[in-house]
Amino acid sequence: MTEKRNLSGVKEIARRANVSIATVDRVIHNRPGVSVKTKLKIEAIIKELNYQPNVLASRLASGKVFKLGVLIPKSSVYSDFWDAPLRGIQRAEAEIKQYGISVEIFFFDLPEKSTFTKAVQLLKSSDFDGILMSPSFLDESVDFLRHCQHQNIPVVFIDSNIEDQKTLSYIGPPLFQSGFLGAKLCQLCISYSSKVLLVNISKQSKSYNYLQIEKGFKQYFENMSSLQKCIKLDINEIDQPSIEVQLKKTFLQHPEIGAIFVMNSRVFAVAAYLERQNLPHIQLIGYDFISENQRYLKTGTINFLICHKPEEQGYKGIMSLYHHLALNLPVDMEYYMPIDIVTQENMDFYR
């Protein structure tokens, strides 16, 4: 009978090192209580065998469930954008919950800072092993991040980033480039003499995100030496009447406008205006595959939507934490989503 020796595994390591498997386990997980000499010996053997722990056995034996906390905006009647990341998060959860991952989701209401702060309080009081969040409010996010760093809890940002913060990973759009592409699409749609209107409809129009997009947008026209083609309009109210008043004023002032680029998902508000005013010759481009926008894409009022795979952002966010916590796999510090162009013709296959 041939002696059957497993050439890997804690048992074999223990056999070779002349110690018990408990000691091997201590070394593998860097737990204290092992003499330096023993530790070095075991580490050498681990290296020699190129030992990879069996994740299956490890998770089964430990019974540890990693608790992930998620902090994202709630979808509202104005925008179901956050449904998509949510779907991705839930898809990831379904896939890995059998491997001992639990996911708890906390929502906040996007304009209301207080709901964000409240959710953060809840996240702080329960002890999570990892956090996935959209850092919608700068100071509050930085504060929470500091707390997590202190507790050694990895944090992943999705959708938007805060520069120079120590997170495990950022998953989101390359904003400058997407603004640049937006400009190109505008250019493609208009005639030589027409101008392009760059619209920002937001109460916080000076946020980092918007500045990046605007930079990219203007860079394109600068490269073409035709920055004068570009008109900028800031609308700081988000109700339909205010938006329309401002648009009307701008059109009176600039009848040569041939295309409009809206810097966020509120492009549907402009679409509604164009349809009501019967201005089908104006080309319209904006962000995000939310259902309001899909409607106008279908009718042709919106020509292009630029999108950044919000569902996959949620999915990848959870999977990054899982890889980091449970599998000890390396995680990209920055993962930029592609810049997708969605049109009437390919919208049925977009996810």
Added chain:
Amino acid sequence: MTEKRNLSGVKEIARRANVSIATVDRVIHNRPGVSVKTKLKIEAIIKELNYQPNVLASRLASGKVFKLGVLIPKSSVYSDFWDAPLRGIQRAEAEIKQYGISVEIFFFDLPEKSTFTKAVQLLKSSDFDGILMSPSFLDESVDFLRHCQHQNIPVVFIDSNIEDQKTLSYIGPPLFQSGFLGAKLCQLCISYSSKVLLVNISKQSKSYNYLQIEKGFKQYFENMSSLQKCIKLDINEIDQPSIEVQLKKTFLQHPEIGAIFVMNSRVFAVAAYLERQNLPHIQLIGYDFISENQRYLKTGTINFLICHKPEEQGYKGIMSLYHHLALNLPVDMEYYMPIDIVTQENMDFYR
């Protein structure tokens, strides 16, 4: 001391049914050797408890490794297209090999039917638990599929499909719609009086794939009541000189051509011609993000590339087999990839 009862698991089921866990296991896996009465009783309890087997424990105990066989073309000097699915396949493998999945890849040389047949022989002689393949040769693929069906081996097709065949899943592009979008992009680029040249560079230009794309392409112009804008050119040789001769002839005949749509990845051959002949005003659109094409996209000779996430096709193909075989999860019978539009501006973020 409170009695700690696990309210799920084979143990609890066995306890409730008054049988051993071995018998429970037999019922769970539909193995024979259980009386009808016992079986029904256990099944009722399983349902009542909504029992979900612990995949971790199951895979660990069984030690079974699922062997997946992959059959795809080799990348060649003409096209590194198949590097992308390969990357996806390897990424999936890395992610799930720790869960007892092994992947073996067989390559064939795309024009050579004999290399396909030879690979199929190898696949048949080794016993795989699942197959991922690109059914590049119709009859041979159907034959192999029959063999797999006989052995009860699930098969997943990627990149192209064979209609009416019983596979586990098809993962690939929606061809008609991508042709339709191609037409729209052409239309967008040209002036009112210009015409569009539809080019097929292939030795098997009548294959199902091409017919579908062509249908979609023409449908677009038909919808605009301007089918006469569309000129079709079949080039049945794939060497550069033959291609250029045909293009030259066509341009002489139709000087009003403003845009060219190439129905596959050989758009780089047309790009080379346009650059050499110094025809920058001709708009060029084609398929696939292969490195040759990327070069011309960067220089602007190619305006748009239509792509179908080849890497993700490979990734999803392997994951589908894993989900089906190891996790008993349901798998989509048809999974259409999105129709991606890649331009100079977003190419850096495309995967």
Added chain:
DNA sequence: CTGAAAGCGCTTACAG
């Protein structure tokens, strides 16, 4: 047709 027992490769108290 059914069950007792060993084992998958780890982790975790607990004892020393």
Added chain:
DNA sequence: CTGAAAGCGCTTACAG
């Protein structure tokens, strides 16, 4: 600082 033993929730021979 170290080890023996039980156990995670299954599967797999083997015996009856």
